[in-house]
Amino acid sequence: MDFKLFKEMLKxxxxxxxxxxxxxxxxxxxxxxxVEGLPNIKPAEQxxxxxxxxxxxxxxxxxxxxxxxxxxxxxxLDEYIKSLDGGKNYFQQADIKEFEKYRNTLDxxxxxxxxxxxxxxxxxxxxxxxxxxxxxxxxxxxxxxxNQEETYVFDREKxxxxxxxxxxxxxxxxxxxxxxxxxxxxxxxxxxxxxxxxKRYTNLRSQVAKINNQDVFQTIMDAFTQTIDPHxxxxxxxxxxxxxxxMARSFEGIGARLQMENEVLKIGExxxxxxxxxxxxxxxxxRIIAVAQGAGEFxxxxxxxxxxxxxxxxxxxxxxxxxxxxxxxxxxxxKPVIIELVREKIVxxxxxxxxxxxxxxxxxxxxxxxxxxxxxxxxxFKAAKAGxxxxxxxxxxxxxxxxxxxxKDKVDAIVMDLRANGGGSLLEAISLxxxxxxxGPVVQxxxxxxxxxxxxxxxxxxxxxxxxxxxxxxxxxxxxxxFAGAIQDYGRGIILGTQTYGKGTVQSSIDLNSxxxxxxxxxxxxxxxxxxxxxxxxxxPAVPQLGQVNLTMAKFYRVNxxxxxxxxxxxxxxxxxxxxxxxxxxxxxxxxxxxxxxQPSAFVPVSDLSSIKANxxxxxxxxxxxxxxxxxxxxxxxxxxxxxxxxxVSLNINKLKAERDSLExxxxxRANKLRALRGLAPVKxxxxxxxxxxxDFVEDESLxxxxxxxxxxx
Numbered sequence: 001m002d003f004k005l006f007k008e009m010l011k012x013x014x015x016x017x018x019x020x021x022x023x024x025x026x027x028x029x030x031x032x033x034x035v036e037g038l039p040n041i042k043p044a045e046q047x048x049x050x051x052x053x054x055x056x057x058x059x060x061x062x063x064x065x066x067x068x069x070x071x072x073x074x075x076x077l078d079e080y081i082k083s084l085d086g087g088k089n090y091f092q093q094a095d096i097k098e099f100e101k102y103r104n105t106l107d108x109x110x111x112x113x114x115x116x117x118x119x120x121x122x123x124x125x126x127x128x129x130x131x132x133x134x135x136x137x138x139x140x141x142x143x144x145x146x147n148q149e150e151t152y153v154f155d156r157e158k159x160x161x162x163x164x165x166x167x168x169x170x171x172x173x174x175x176x177x178x179x180x181x182x183x184x185x186x187x188x189x190x191x192x193x194x195x196x197x198x199k200r201y202t203n204l205r206s207q208v209a210k211i212n213n214q215d216v217f218q219t220i221m222d223a224f225t226q227t228i229d230p231h232x233x234x235x236x237x238x239x240x241x242x243x244x245x246x247m248a249r250s251f252e253g254i255g256a257r258l259q260m261e262n263e264v265l266k267i268g269e270x271x272x273x274x275x276x277x278x279x280x281x282x283x284x285x286x287r288i289i290a291v292a293q294g295a296g297e298f299x300x301x302x303x304x305x306x307x308x309x310x311x312x313x314x315x316x317x318x319x320x321x322x323x324x325x326x327x328x329x330x331x332x333x334x335k336p337v338i339i340e341l342v343r344e345k346i347v348x349x350x351x352x353x354x355x356x357x358x359x360x361x362x363x364x365x366x367x368x369x370x371x372x373x374x375x376x377x378x379x380x381f382k383a384a385k386a387g388x389x390x391x392x393x394x395x396x397x398x399x400x401x402x403x404x405x406x407x408k409d410k411v412d413a414i415v416m417d418l419r420a421n422g423g424g425s426l427l428e429a430i431s432l433x434x435x436x437x438x439x440g441p442v443v444q445x446x447x448x449x450x451x452x453x454x455x456x457x458x459x460x461x462x463x464x465x466x467x468x469x470x471x472x473x474x475x476x477x478x479x480x481x482x483f484a485g486a487i488q489d490y491g492r493g494i495i496l497g498t499q500t501y502g503k504g505t506v507q508s509s510i511d512l513n514s515x516x517x518x519x520x521x522x523x524x525x526x527x528x529x530x531x532x533x534x535x536x537x538x539x540x541p542a543v544p545q546l547g548q549v550n551l552t553m554a555k556f557y558r559v560n561x562x563x564x565x566x567x568x569x570x571x572x573x574x575x576x577x578x579x580x581x582x583x584x585x586x587x588x589x590x591x592x593x594x595x596x597x598x599q600p601s602a603f604v605p606v607s608d609l610s611s612i613k614a615n616x617x618x619x620x621x622x623x624x625x626x627x628x629x630x631x632x633x634x635x636x637x638x639x640x641x642x643x644x645x646x647x648x649v650s651l652n653i654n655k656l657k658a659e660r661d662s663l664e665x666x667x668x669x670r671a672n673k674l675r676a677l678r679g680l681a682p683v684k685x686x687x688x689x690x691x692x693x694x695x696d697f698v699e700d701e702s703l704x705x706x707x708x709x710x711x712x713x714x
Contacts, residue, residue, distance in 0.1 A: 031116065043116075054549060063448045091162075092162050244548075252315065256269065256282060265301060267282055275343065282323075291312040294319065318343065357369070369414070369415060370409060374417065377428040415471060415699075416470045419497065421480040422475060422501075432483055433457055442486045447553060469494045469706050472498070474578075480500065504566070567587075580641065633697055
């Protein structure tokens with residue numbers, strides 16, 4: 001869908017509104033209530049402006065065409081409080097009662113860019129959080145009777161808010177007791193357990209102290225946009241970068257995954273092929289204590305937030321970065337090692353499409369089937385726009401895999417595994433479908449004006465014309481559903497798995513900075529806190545980054561006219577769902593758009609598989625009647641559903657251990673029964689299962705269905 005015209009129109013509108021907003025910025029904001037006992041976090045000027053413009057975008061361009069009112073304000077407040085304290089472990093009844101005064105005012109406040117109320121609520125939350133963390137640190141050293149008959153309610157979502165601090169004291173004391181019991185059951189001594197929990201809660205207190213107004217603003221906007229619809233969202237500047245890197249499956253840096261441990265940045269993994277990998281100067285476990293850009297001065301990063309540290313290490317390809325390293329296994333007091341690396345573009349191959357080949361037996365015949373696992377519909381739009389002939393994309397990767405499967409591996413059929421594929425690029429869903437159909441419509445898109453646009457695969461020919469199947473599950477969403485729906489409608493293949501997520505809406509990514517005249521941003525920068533925005537040496541103020549909005553502006557429809565919204569795609573061969581359908585899926589979201597239909601597009605099916613599907617279903621069901629794996633899978637799902645409904649746990653160590661042992665023994669018995677069926681030796685509790693010995697029943701049975709397909713068609 002071409003949003004160029006929309007963005008030009010939007011740019012003209014926002015130029016006017018941002019001009020007014022910048023001029024109005026100097027007006028005195030509403031006084032934010034002060035929470036005693038902690039440094040109060042307050043909104044930045046650019047966040048006030050972004051809030052106002054987000055309201056304007058939603059009211060004028062969101063598919064729902066709704067106006068903020070008191071009812072929506074009420075929903076925002078509930079969603080916000082739930083996002084802060086969904087388990088009802090921090091706030092008390094008195095806090096919630098005080099917040100009621102904001103129930104019908106957030107709509108007007110947000111329209112005016114007034115964030116004083118939600119920032120105040122967050123500061124109250126921080127105070128309560130610190131109170132209970134500090135209380136827990138004291139309770140860790142308390143004496144407990146682990147043989148006492150007592151119960152800990154770990155899921156308090158449907159319970160009333162605590163009437164007093166005494167009630168919450170009891171809840172947190174039981175939580176600490178539960179955590180100590182868990183550690184003791186694991187076999188560590190009590191002294192070590194106390195040390196472990198003390199470190200855990202001290203670290204929690206340290207991490208919450210690093211929360212800034214960007215974090216708070218993101219939480220507020222998440223609650224706001226979630227109330228509008230599940231997929232309209234705002235990304236603050238750092239989250240916008242992460243979102244776009246994930247879409248591109250690439251970033252520019254040294255090629256290392258980083259994590260925080262005890263206030264120190266630690267290398268968790270070295271990405272193969274990157275600068276860090278080739279240099280052989282870094283290893284997993286090394287700690288980075290300081291960073292310098294090129295020949296510049298080192299900055300000590302101990303105690304920094306992880307995203308701030310990472311932003312110093314990442315940077316444009318071709319630039320140099322120097323790191324001070326404490327090698328793994330050495331004391332922090334050791335003399336650091338200084339290394340220099342040149343940043344490069346890092347491609348995340350492990351999250352790209354991959355293939356494998358499996359050989360199966362069916363009715364005395366042997367079949368080779370290629371499996372292509374696609375974790376997402378990704379594309380490096382920046383590299384494509386720059387003319388990079390090797391830019392990263394799902395379709396390009398899958399095309400190469402198909403060529404290998406067809407010409408080298410000589411497979412008889414191909415199965416596309418889209419399980420847990422949450423979607424991504426609409427253009428990639430269309431072009432990927434084109435690898436399996438010879439031109440024609442793939443998806444219909446209806447915009448907020450009611451206009452319908454049909455998106456076609458315009459490339460003649462197919463990459464694979466043989467037997468084809470698509471595996472989906474409840475986490476397959478958006479672009480996955482477009483692809484699976486098109487394959488089903490064209491009769492091009494068999495869909496296997498469970499009902500998909502049902503995300504049938506289109507989002508447009510809008511960089512707020514690109515919609516605003518740079519001179520206005522500079523004027524805004526001059527109004528922002530000089531201490532954080534003013535560039536050194538009296539230079540021009542740094543332009544503030546406003547972030548990115550993903551705005552729901554249209555709905556997807558299959559070529560048969562049915563929306564994928566709410567209902568998703570129903571497989572031809574249905575398996576029991578490993579995920580609870582009543583808790584995961586678009587139809588569980590309160591603010592989701594409804595399902596509907598439009599006129600079918602003019603498409604010509606490749607074949608009519610209705611009679612073949614009936615035969616495949618019959619053969620599948622016959623196998624399932626005698627399948628031990630299938631019955632065990634159904635039992636495991638039933639057990640999970642039962643456990644999912646539990647909200648409390650015993651604090652009697654013997655009773656809790658007996659329950660755990662029972663569950664573990666049952667799981668071990670199931671695993672060994674399945675291993676015996678496959679001729680594998682039994683394993684004992686605690687044994688690690690080799691990767692080649694793991695098995696996937698849904699995949700295995702899907703391959704059997706593909707073997708049926710080839711034999712039925714013949």
